[in-house]
Amino acid sequence: MKKSYYLFNPGRLSRKDNTLQFTPVDEQGKEGPCRYIPVETVSDLYVFGNLDANSAMYNFLGKNGISAHFFDYYEHYTGSFFAKDYLLAGKMQVEQTRHYTLRNKRMVLAQKFVEGAAFNMLKNLRYYNNREKDLAQIISQIEGYATQISATSEVAELMGIEGNIRQTYYAAFDTIVSGFTMVNRSKRPPLNEVNVLISFGNMMCYSVCMDMIYHTQLNPTISFLHEPGTRRYSLALDLAEIFKPVLVDRTIFRVLNKKEIQPNDFMTDINGCVLKESGKKVFVKAFEERLKETIKHRTLSKSVSYKHLVKLECYKLSKHILNIEEYKPFKIWW
Amino acid sequence: MHITATHINLYHVCHRELWLHAHEIRMENTSDTVSEGKLIHETAYPQRAERYREVVLGGVKIDFYDPKAKVVHEIKKSDKVEAAHLAQVKYYLYVLEQNGIAGATGIIEYPTLRKTETVELTPADRAAIVIWLGEISRLLAQAQCPPLLNKPICKQCSYFDFCYVEE
Numbered sequence: 350m351k352k353s354y355y356l357f358n359p360g361r362l363s364r365k366d367n368t369l370q371f372t373p374v375d376e377q378g379k380e381g382p383c384r385y386i387p388v389e390t391v392s393d394l395y396v397f398g399n400l401d402a403n404s405a406m407y408n409f410l411g412k413n414g415i416s417a418h419f420f421d422y423y424e425h426y427t428g429s430f431f432a433k434d435y436l437l438a439g440k441m442q443v444e445q446t447r448h449y450t451l452r453n454k455r456m457v458l459a460q461k462f463v464e465g466a467a468f469n470m471l472k473n474l475r476y477y478n479n480r481e482k483d484l485a486q487i488i489s490q491i492e493g494y495a496t497q498i499s500a501t502s503e504v505a506e507l508m509g510i511e512g513n514i515r516q517t518y519y520a521a522f523d524t525i526v527s528g529f530t531m532v533n534r535s536k537r538p539p540l541n542e543v544n545v546l547i548s549f550g551n552m553m554c555y556s557v558c559m560d561m562i563y564h565t566q567l568n569p570t571i572s573f574l575h576e577p578g579t580r581r582y583s584l585a586l587d588l589a590e591i592f593k594p595v596l597v598d599r600t601i602f603r604v605l606n607k608k609e610i611q612p613n614d615f616m617t618d619i620n621g622c623v624l625k626e627s628g629k630k631v632f633v634k635a636f637e638e639r640l641k642e643t644i645k646h647r648t649l650s651k652s653v654s655y656k657h658l659v660k661l662e663c664y665k666l667s668k669h670i671l672n673i674e675e676y677k678p679f680k681i682w683w
Numbered sequence: 684m685h686i687t688a689t690h691i692n693l694y695h696v697c698h699r700e701l702w703l704h705a706h707e708i709r710m711e712n713t714s715d716t717v718s719e720g721k722l723i724h725e726t727a728y729p730q731r732a733e734r735y736r737e738v739v740l741g742g743v744k745i746d747f748y749d750p751k752a753k754v755v756h757e758i759k760k761s762d763k764v765e766a767a768h769l770a771q772v773k774y775y776l777y778v779l780e781q782n783g784i785a786g787a788t789g790i791i792e793y794p795t796l797r798k799t800e801t802v803e804l805t806p807a808d809r810a811a812i813v814i815w816l817g818e819i820s821r822l823l824a825q826a827q828c829p830p831l832l833n834k835p836i837c838k839q840c841s842y843f844d845f846c847y848v849e850e
C-alpha cells in the first residue's frame with residue numbers, strides 16, 4: 350500500500366537507486382542518521398521543514414507519479430511539485446470547461462457542493478446534539494439556510510449562503526469542544542487554538558483533495574463553486590467543502606476532547622497563534638488515521654477508506670461532467 | 684483514429700470500457716492486477732526473447748512475433764475473457780495479412796494456468812473483423828458513454844469504482 354509521507358524536519362532528500370534517502374540536517378548543518386523510503390511505498394510527500402533536493406530527485410519522483418506539497422512556517426500551502434500531467438484527457442477537459450462556462454450547468458454543481466457540505470455539517474451537529482450538547486437552535490438555523498440553496502441563481506449568492514452556514518456552524522464549536530473557546534472564526538492569522546486547528550486541518554484537507562484530483566483526469570484548475578483562480582487548484586477547494594466536516598472537524602473534536610492536543614502545544618507570537626511541532630505531529634497522525642479509517646460503501650459493497658471516498662467523489666464528478674450520471678455529493682450515510 | 688488490438692479486445696469485453704479507454708478516461712496504473720499482468724509479460728519467458736520481434740503495423744503493436752515460424756504469441760494472466768483474447772490475436776493475424784504476411788498463426792499462453800490455445804484466421808473471421816471495425820468506429824463516435832455491463836467481470840475491471848460509485 351502506498352502512503353503519504355510527512356517531512357517535518359529540515360534535511361536533504363536524494364535518490365539512491367530505487368529508494369529515497371532522507372538525511373536530516375540541523376540548524377548547525379550537522380547531519381543526522383539517514384532514513385530510506387522505498388519509492389514504491391510513497392504516494393506523496395508533504396514537506397513542512399526546509400528541504401534540500403536536486404533535479405535528479407524530482408525526476409525520480411516525477412517518473413513514479415509522486416507529488417510533493419510544500420508548506421511554509423505557518424503551514425500555509427505554498428505550492429506543489431507534480432509529475433507531468435499524465436492523466437489529463439481531451440474530452441474531459443472540454444466537457445469540464447463547458448460545465449464551467451454554461452451558467453446553469455455550473456450552478457448545478459456549485460449547489461451540490463454546498464448541499465453536501467451543509468448535510469455533513471448538520472450530521473456532525475446532530476451527533477453532538479444527541480450527546481447532551483444543546484445545538485438544536487444552531488441546527489435549525491442551518492437547516493433554514495440550506496433550504497435556500499436550490500433557489501440561488503448566482504454563484505455569489507450561493508457563496509453568501511455557504512458563508513452563513515459555515516459561520517453558524519463554527520459557532521457550535523465552543524459547545525462541542527471542551528476546554529477551548531474559539532469565539533469567532535479568524536483566518537489570517539488565526540487568533541486562537543481552535544482557529545489554528547481549523548486552518549491547519551482545512552489546509553490538509555485541501556491537499557488531499559488536490560492529490561486525489563491529480564490522480565484522475567479532472568483538471569484541478571477548473572472549479573464550479575469557487576472562482577477558478579481563487580487558488581491554483583480551485584477544484585480542490587470545491588471538493589474540500591464536502592469533506593472538511595468529515596475529515597477535519599471530526600479530527601479537531603477528537604484531538605481536543607480527548608486532550609491529545611493541549612494548550613502547551615500552541616504558541617502565540619506577533620503573527621497570532623501557531624501550532625508547535627508537537628501539536629502538528631499529533632494532528633497529522635490523527636488526520637492520517639481518519640483518512641485510513643474504512644467504512645462499508647453502499648453502492649460498491651466493499652470497504653473503502655475515507656481517503657478513497659475523496660477519489661470516488663472525483664469519479665462521480667467525472668461522470669457528471671461526461672454526462673454519464675448526475676452528480677450526487679457525498680453525504681455521510683451512517 | 685487507429686483501431687488498436689486493445690480496442691478489439693475491449694470491444695469483446697465491455698463497450699463502456701472501450702469507450703472510456705478510447706476517451707482517455709484511464710485508471711491509474713497502480714492496481715495490483717495491472718502490475719501482475721505486466722510482471723508476467725516481463726518475466727514469463729525471458730529465455731525466449733531472442734526469437735521474438737516487436738512488430739508495429741498500421742498503428743497495431745504486436746509484442747511477441749516470431750518471424751521465422753510466423754507465429755504471434757500473446758501472454759495472458761487468466762482466461763476469464765478468453766473470447767476477447769481470441770479476437771485480439773485474430774486481429775493481429777488480420778493486420779499481418781493486410782500487410783502482406785499471409786498464413787500466420789497465433790498462440791495464446793496462460794502461464795499461470797499452464798495452458799495454451801492456438802489461433803487461426805478463417806474466412807468467417809475476416810468477415811467478422813470488418814464488422815467489428817465498423818461497430819467500434821460507430822461506438823467511439825457516439826457522444827454518450829455506453830451503459831453499465833453489470834456482469835461479474837465488472838468486479839475485476841479497473842473501472843469498477845468509477846462505474847459503480849453512486850452517492
Ligand code: SF4
Nearest residue numbers: 697700832837840846
Ligand atoms: S466495470 Fe463493468 S461496466 Fe464498467 S467498464 Fe468495467 S466491465 Fe464495463
